[in-house]
Amino acid sequence: MHISKLIIFSLLIFNISFSQTDNHLKITRINSPVNIDGKINEQEWLNVKPVKMVMFLPTFNQAPTEQTEVRLVYDDEFLYVAANLNDQSPDKIQITSNKRDAWNLSNDIFGIMIDTFNDKENGLCFYTNPAGSRWDFTVYNDASGGFPVNISWNTFWEVESSIDENGWNVEMRIPLNSLRFNENEGKVTMGIIPWRWIARKNESSIYPAIPNKWGWWSQIKPSQAKEIVLEGVQSKNPLYIAPYISGGLSNDNDLNDAETKYVRDNNFKSDIGLDIKYGITSNLTMDLTINTDFAQVEADDQQINLTRFSLFFPEKRLFFQERAAIFDFQFGGPNRLFYSRRIGLDDEGIQVPIIGGARLIGRIGQWDLGFLDMQTSKSDSLPSENFGVLRLRRQVINDNSFVGALLTNRYGKNGDLNSAVGIDGIFRVSEDDYFSVSMAHTYETDAGNEIGTLDQMRFLTFWEKRRFDGFNYELSYSFEGENYRPGMGFSTREDYSRIGGDLGYGWIMDEKSWLQRHNVSVNYAAYQRNSDKSIETAESELEWNIIWKNGFNGSFSVQMNYEDITDTLEFSDDAEIIPGSYDFYNFSAGLESPSGELIGANTGFTIGRFYDGTQLSFGIEPRWNISADFSLGLGYEFNKLDFSKRNQDFTAHILRLRSSLSLSTSLSLSGFVQYNSAANLSITNARLRYNPAEGNDLYIVYNEDFNSKRRRELPYLPRFNNRTLLLKYTYTFVN
Known part of the structure; x- marks a missing residue:
């Protein structure tokens, strides 16, 4: 008890007001x-003074090589953004x-990040290119961490671009209904x-002047955003x-x-379903889904x-990606208390039908709220579950x-129950120093379920300095009990x-250097x-990371490892690691x-060395943006393990081919082909999408799993495991 009081007292002592003190942008x-x-010639724009952009990359706070003028206005229903990009x-x-949503830094790009709640932590991003393509995504955790954005978030907004002899121009119209915000006495902050972004120059410019001491993501860091105030804006209840x-x-x-043999089963599949989104208040949204589909x-x-x-596989289903940051409860790396792929997928990644569910996300008073309830059908491997x-x-x-709390509950019709409760906090104790703590306790059918026992708990405490230049550091301690079982986590x-x-120590170089930054x-x-x-x-590990001003990135590291394994580790029928202790x-x-x-x-x-053998792993991902209509990406991975003393070896190849054909901003065709030699499997995924307006989508999808070595088992494997051709059409009615 004395320790907890000391921690709270210390945090209060170090409490500094880090909010911006500049006047609001009018x-x-x-x-x-x-x-x-896409043509900025209306009088409404000409009467507005543009904001002053400064260079972020390659050298911070220099004058941009190309002039950029950005203006903002608003009315009862929309926030408008215009940019002259000379x-x-x-x-x-x-x-x-x-x-x-084809995010690609080989495009010239203009966009805006909006911290709609002004919570200095989360933001919504609206970006486009000279063709008028729409890219929208969310940013969370104040743009800190490995990849603090959700690129699959979509909402309703409009954009038009045009090119002329002076450069290119952008006009955006963003519905206030799409933003969600806090209203206080008729004012919204x-x-x-x-x-x-100018692609050929590897140059970016921003407003306000945000230093790049936090790395690339400094450019969309909500805590550094310039505040604006909208007056007389009323909340709406969109449906x-x-x-x-x-x-x-x-x-x-x-x-x-x-x-004795494989039998082909041919089926015609048809389905209907419904998604409903309702804005209960200006900052609280409810989603209902019936017969949820992810074709x-x-x-x-x-x-x-x-x-x-x-x-660990990332979540790709749009329903679970939308505003997913509110449910984030991590214990470092992929470990987390809530992992949405536990819903509607079994341990092998096979889909389990979702009957329906509800989600409530937003803010009530001072509290951010996230609520999710989903019901799945029975499958071959799992009972019907809530x-x-x-x-x-x-x-x-x-x-x-x-500070926050997370509760999860997984209940099967067979009577199995798994519940978890967690509390967490993150505290900014100085300008760049953060202290975090997370704790969770799980409960499970037929377990002891003694409240407070360490056997069913997980704990993490973490101190970090979030900046790139000068000294930076992290220190963490975590514990997981023997019977900790997060049924909805990972x-x-x-x-x-x-x-x-x-x-570590980092250096941000001046304008005379050919390096942008590097750190050891x-x-x-x-x-x-x-x-x-x-x-x-x-x-x-000893690591050196380098970023050149011309856009090249390099990394070099030496790793020293010790592993003590108690069970045989198998890579294939011909290669394994036997129990023992290994230095490599x-x-x-x-x-x-x-x-x-x-x-x-x-x-x-x-x-280098790998247990009692050697390892050679190599990967390359070439890309070719042939035109605005067609792009091609290739990925190849090679892994070779050699245990010559035991006359064993393991070789594996992975090949990925991605292609994208854009016939217009509303019609596109994408293909994804993969080959995995370790699994003797080829996978094909092709998608035709017609998206004439937000919420109006037609998809034609083809999937196939192909066996590359059919005679490795008896009876011989079929040429393909499954093959599917589906059409899906969604139309959104807006009220």
Whole structure:
């Protein structure tokens, strides 16, 4: 008790008001709507003073090489954004995609991040290119961490672009109904960050002048946004009703009851369903879904697992991605208390039908709220189940400090019950220092379920300095009990304690240097078994990361590893690691070409010892943005393990081919073909999308799983496991 009081007292002592003290940016209210045509010639724009953009990359706070003028106005229903993006060489403006949501830094880009709740933590981003393509996504955790954005979020808004002899121009019309906000006495305060990217120059400019000491994501960091105030804006209660209809053919090859041959089953599938979205208040939204369908979702990337732990796959289903950050409750790495892929997918990644569900997301008073309840049907491997999640979170002490709680409940019709409750907090204790703590307790049918016992708990405490230049560091400790079972979460290990730390130093170079920034760091982590206090894993690494001003990125690292395994680790029928203790080391390097180039590649390799053998892993991802209509991407991974002393080896290849054909901003065709030699499997996913307006979608989807070595089993495997051709149409009615 004394320790907890001391922590709270220390946080209060270090509490500093980190909010911006600058005056709000004054936004003009207009009385007549702006015609959105990509030509900024209306008087409403000419009467507005543009904001002053400054260079972010390659050298911060320099004058941009091209002039950019950004203006904002609003009325009762919309926020309007206009940008004059001058270019002295308009013939060199780059357009490499017409496709909706085809985020690609080889395009010239303009966009704006809006912190609609002004919570200094979350934001909505609206971006476009000279073709008028729409890209929208969310940012969370104040743009901190590995990839703090959700690129699959979509909402209703309009944009038009045009190119002339002076450069290109953008007009955006964003419905206030799409933003969700806090209204206080007729006033709404938001934060904004306009952003421009010139691909061929690897140059970006922003407003306000945000330093790049937090790395690339500084450019959309909500805590650094410029505040604006909208007056006389009233909350609306929009209603979106989106029914869908789908149908198609499927061929499945299943082993017969006698297990003597595979029998093809041909089926015609048809389905209907409904999604409803209702804005209860200006900052609270409810979603209802009936017979939820994910026919248009892209296949998971194939992976080669060289560890003894389960692979983590990211969520790709749009329903679970939308505003997913509110449910975020992490314990480091992929470990988390809530993992949405537990709903509607079994452990093999096979879809389980979802009968329906409800979601409530937004803010009530000072509390951020997330509620989710979903019901699934019975499948071959799982009973019919109900999944419930409740998340509460609020600011404390200062703009970037939060406390919260998460509750999950998974109940099967067979009587199995798994529940979890967690509390967490993140506290900004100085300008760049953050202290985090997370704790969870699980309850399960037939378990002891003794409240407060460490056996069913997980705990993490974490201190970090969030900045790139100068000294930066991380220190963490985590614990997981023997009977901790998050039925709706993800955990790689069981019954262990971990201590880890990183210490680094970074340099941001001046305008005379050919480097933009680089840093050196030393990283260490040790995992201890709780049962006997023995070391299970120890990892240490010396790493150097470099970013050049021309856009190249490089990394070099030396890793030293210790592993003590108690069970045989199998990679194939011909290669395994026997139980024992192993010390080994390896070297890794990677290089990424400038993202703004039309042709480029990312590549990397690892070479060195691997347990009692050797490892050579190599990967390359070339890309070719042929035109605004067509792009091509290739991925190849090679893994070679050699255990010559035991006359064993393992070789695996993964090949990925992605292509995208954009016939217009509303019609696109994408293809994704993968080959995994370890699984002897080829997977094809092709999608035709027609999207004439937001919420109006027609998909034609083709999927196939193809066996590459049919004679490896008896009876011989079929040429394909399953093949599906589906059509899905969704139309959204807006009230």
